Amino acid sequence: xxxxxxxxxxxxxxxxxxxxxxxxxxxxxxxxxxxxxxxxxxxxxxxxxxxxxxxxxxxxxxxxxxxxxxxxxxxxxxxxxxxxxxxxxxxxxxxxxxxxxxxxxxxxxxxxxxxxxxxxxxxxxxxxxxxxxxxxxxxxxxxxxxxxxxxxxxxxxxxxxxxxxxxxxxxxxxxxxxxxxxxxxxxxxxxxxxxxxxxxxxxxxxxxxxxxxxxxxxxxxxxxxxxxxxxxxxxxxxxxxxxxxxxxxxxxxxxxxxxxxxxxxxxxxxxxxxxxxxxxxxxxxxxxxxxxxxxxxxxxxxxxxxxxxxxxxxxxxxxxxxxxxxxxxxxxxxxxxxxxxxxxxxxxxxx
Numbered sequence: 332x333x334x335x336x337x338x339x340x341x342x343x344x345x346x347x348x349x350x351x352x353x354x355x356x357x358x359x360x361x362x363x364x365x366x367x368x369x370x371x372x373x374x375x376x377x378x379x380x381x382x383x384x385x386x387x388x389x390x391x392x393x394x395x396x397x398x399x400x401x402x403x404x405x406x407x408x409x410x411x412x413x414x415x416x417x418x419x420x421x422x423x424x425x426x427x428x429x430x431x432x433x434x435x436x437x438x439x440x441x442x443x444x445x446x447x448x449x450x451x452x453x454x455x456x457x458x459x460x461x462x463x464x465x466x467x468x469x470x471x472x473x474x475x476x477x478x479x480x481x482x483x484x485x486x487x488x489x490x491x492x493x494x495x496x497x498x499x500x501x502x503x504x505x506x507x508x509x510x511x512x513x514x515x516x517x518x519x520x521x522x523x524x525x526x527x528x529x530x531x532x533x534x535x536x537x538x539x540x541x542x543x544x545x546x547x548x549x550x551x552x553x554x555x556x557x558x559x560x561x562x563x564x565x566x567x568x569x570x571x572x573x574x575x576x577x578x579x580x581x582x583x584x585x586x587x588x589x590x591x592x593x594x595x596x597x598x599x600x601x602x603x604x605x606x607x608x609x610x611x612x613x614x615x616x617x618x619x620x621x622x623x624x625x626x627x628x629x630x631x632x633x634x635x636x637x638x639x640x641x642x643x644x645x646x647x648x649x650x651x652x653x654x655x656x657x658x659x660x661x662x663x664x665x666x667x668x669x670x671x672x673x674x675x676x677x678x679x680x681x682x
Contacts, residue, residue, distance in 0.1 A: 340364045340365070341479070343364065354484050365477060374391065374393065374459065375388070375394060375399070376388075377460070379414065386405075389457065398435065401435060404435060415446050420446075424443070445469040449478065450482070459477050461473075500535075504643045514527055515650060515653065515654045519658055525556055525651060526559075528541075528543065532643075536640055536643075539607065540561045540629040541559050541627065542627050543558070551574070553573050553576070556624070571598065572598055573625075577627075583620070585612070585614050588611035608629045611628065614626045623655060
């Protein structure tokens, strides 16, 4: 590709991005222009799927459906089945070490190949594969051009996915909060409310487990009220002393245990580690400035909790505290009302 053609293609791609074209349309443009300008047989662009490590075809040009959808192309060990860490060039498949690809390439009349990884933020998100109908060398200049064309599109797609993921998380948080609030408003069954909270927090944060413990003022222990995702052996490990197990919660402070192996604030560190727990978010349950219990989120190894995640869990913890207090208030009123009826001699009879 001459410098004039390169600039023309770059301007065309930039204009398409500026006009708001979707990423797949722009990748189609790149696949076609690179194939035509480099005098290639075809071009294939693959992208890491939004979920997991699976690769999906984002664009292609000049290649047959038999080649694109061949099981052999996606077979383990095939060059096109995984994202490369570095540029791979095969100037000729005759006598090459890439025997797994030879039959597939020869059937498509492909004799040379270059695979360029597209990296965004130190992560390889996709690749551009160039196919030639005759043996040929791919120059560093050509490879750089392909990388320069593909990188902005993959960056845009990465930001789009992050935005969509963030919006979906916010929707999930809102749905969860509304579901819990609705349950509190329609049910005086505190067990039902807490079961919903520990389950939904675990799901929304992608955590291993969640537990609610209430403070027993007489015993000075944290008594298990509701748990999700924890083994019976772990739950029955022994009494939980709030003065020895994350004591800052008693002061109304939210605490994050980043590493259960090194943090000295755990009462049962060996049992916690054996349960597969690596991080803990511990939130005090408070009513009118008084700590009545804790809500704790347990996770496996993961990035640090974000401010959004902490705020979400804290909001639900506060809902838990209100629900518990309302249930206690209702129980006191019910018992007082029944005592009043007894004092006045009411037996339930209509006479």
